Amino acid sequence: MSRVVVGHRGFAWVGLAALLCLWAGTAHSQPRVTPLPAEQAASLKKNRALVQQLVEGAVELSGTNDVLSRVHVCNRITASLAKELQEAIQAGDAKRVHELAIHLSGIMERSLAPTVREARQAIQPGSKDEARLILLQNVAVGLTDNLERSAQAYRETAIGNDLQEIMRRLRASRQHVEQATKLAER
Amino acid sequence: MNCQIVQQKLLELEDPSQPGKRLAEHLRSCPSCRTVLARLQALEAGVRMLPVAGQPAKAKAACIERFLSQPIVSPSPFFTSQPSKRSLSITLGRWRWAGALAASLLLVALVGWGLRTPRPKPELVQQTVPADPFLASVVERQIQLSRTTNPSERVEALTGLANDLSNQVQQLARVAPGEDLAMLARLYERVVRVGLVKQAVQVPMVQRQQLLKPVADELVRCATRLEELAAEVPVGAEEPLREIVLTAREGNRLIQQLLTEEHS
Numbered sequence: 001m002s003r004v005v006v007g008h009r010g011f012a013w014v015g016l017a018a019l020l021c022l023w024a025g026t027a028h029s030q031p032r033v034t035p036l037p038a039e040q041a042a043s044l045k046k047n048r049a050l051v052q053q054l055v056e057g058a059v060e061l062s063g064t065n066d067v068l069s070r071v072h073v074c075n076r077i078t079a080s081l082a083k084e085l086q087e088a089i090q091a092g093d094a095k096r097v098h099e100l101a102i103h104l105s106g107i108m109e110r111s112l113a114p115t116v117r118e119a120r121q122a123i124q125p126g127s128k129d130e131a132r133l134i135l136l137q138n139v140a141v142g143l144t145d146n147l148e149r150s151a152q153a154y155r156e157t158a159i160g161n162d163l164q165e166i167m168r169r170l171r172a173s174r175q176h177v178e179q180a181t182k183l184a185e186r
Numbered sequence: 187m188n189c190q191i192v193q194q195k196l197l198e199l200e201d202p203s204q205p206g207k208r209l210a211e212h213l214r215s216c217p218s219c220r221t222v223l224a225r226l227q228a229l230e231a232g233v234r235m236l237p238v239a240g241q242p243a244k245a246k247a248a249c250i251e252r253f254l255s256q257p258i259v260s261p262s263p264f265f266t267s268q269p270s271k272r273s274l275s276i277t278l279g280r281w282r283w284a285g286a287l288a289a290s291l292l293l294v295a296l297v298g299w300g301l302r303t304p305r306p307k308p309e310l311v312q313q314t315v316p317a318d319p320f321l322a323s324v325v326e327r328q329i330q331l332s333r334t335t336n337p338s339e340r341v342e343a344l345t346g347l348a349n350d351l352s353n354q355v356q357q358l359a360r361v362a363p364g365e366d367l368a369m370l371a372r373l374y375e376r377v378v379r380v381g382l383v384k385q386a387v388q389v390p391m392v393q394r395q396q397l398l399k400p401v402a403d404e405l406v407r408c409a410t411r412l413e414e415l416a417a418e419v420p421v422g423a424e425e426p427l428r429e430i431v432l433t434a435r436e437g438n439r440l441i442q443q444l445l446t447e448e449h450s
Contacts (some may be wrong), residue, residue: 017287017294034319036228038221040361043318046355050367054324055373058347059381061331062340074332099317103325111332 031121046096053080067119068136070127074112075136081107082143090148094159101166108173117180139183144174192219202226214420217363224361297303323350337388338397344382345401348374352408352430359415364422371433373425378405386441394445402441409434 035043044051057077061070081104088096116137123129147170151163192212199205202223203212213220327350330343351374355367386398409431416427 006189013283013287017291035317036224037357037361038224040318040320040354041221041358041366043321044358044362044366044370047318047321048366051321051324052369052373054321054328055347055351055377057329058324058328058343059376061328062344062385065335070332077328095317099321103321106325106329111329115332 008177012032050080050084053077068132071112071115071119071133071136074107074115075140078104078107078112078140078175079143082147086147086150089147089154089159089163092154092157093158097159097162099118101170105169105173106141108170109176113176113180114175116177120181135182137177140177141174145171189216189219192216193222196223196226199226202230217361220361220420228231271326320350320354337385338390338393340385341382341389341397341401344377344385345404347378348382349404349408351377352412352434355427355430356412356415359419359423362423364426367423367426368429371429374430375433378433383437383440386444389444398441398445401437405434405438405441409438 005022054077057073060073064070064073081100085097085100085104088100116133119129119133148167151167154160154163187354189212192209195209196202196219205223213223327343327347330346331340334340334343351370355370355374358367358370364388382401386394386401389397406441412434413428416424416431419427
């Protein structure tokens, strides 16, 4: 009887230890969905200028139906993101490079390209506005060229492999913007 | 009290959510100690979520009884010149358990290792959880607003953006520096006064009740929430919160006017 009781006690301890080990082994592999307030505060400090640009841009976009002004706002935001991304590449901050590359790609494909397409359809061919639009589009394309050069310069660093993948994605995003102009040319 | 002493005292707290009057005084003016406190509170919350095996009451009573019935000091079998058959069996039994425990730990560690998610590859699509959810959300609002010229859709997107900003202030009120909160309060004002209210005016009469009533209600909720919070936050965080309260109230007043216009 006593042996049985001792046996149960032993099993309970082994089970408890096993549960704790399993928890410890897997706890760090699960990504936390929400960062801690202190982490969020640190992110805000880092992204302050970007957040300001994005919110101001969003307010401006809500207040204008002028197609060229809308492209201009999207272009400005693209430039801000590209600048921050370039700084993150130079700092070798892989996590931030990934985060900003996702946002830059999203803005180029889902905000800048549709706005350029909309403007291209509304603007008269041969007009001054058309020249302005092409200029704006070239600026956006030029930004990715700058990033490409940075990625080349940092090819041999720890984030070199990640950069290749990121640039592949950004080249695809740039094509969206270029196509937005070409489609409307037809 | 300097930060080192305060942080030592914070570590000694039984409940980090109640730092006491003297510590609270220091915390109000020290962002770095507030950060330490926030981390301790998060740890405390995490500990509560640790899995603990349930034990029936009877088992606990039996365990206590067994413990009390055992001799307080038992000589180590290694120093017993002639171990009895019984003590040898107990020794072997203990070693068996130690062996079983070690084997189980090894097995569980291997299973745990196998369950670990592999390190994410650098492909962009695999990073689903954003490092800064607030930034990700603001990016999405910007994209939304770049794709519409419809006033009703703009009102919806701007309301979402205003909520993102007020929620961010609410979450960071105890840990972020006053200047960052002030920046968020200014942006909130821009979104509500320059964006939301101006677009609300453009919403067709027939849609106003359905679209603008929830917006007005949300502004009132935001004002109430942040007004309550303003009474609890450290010095420096209070002012930006009150600015948001004023903006939300003013926004609500202007939207209520639009709703009244519709009725008249």
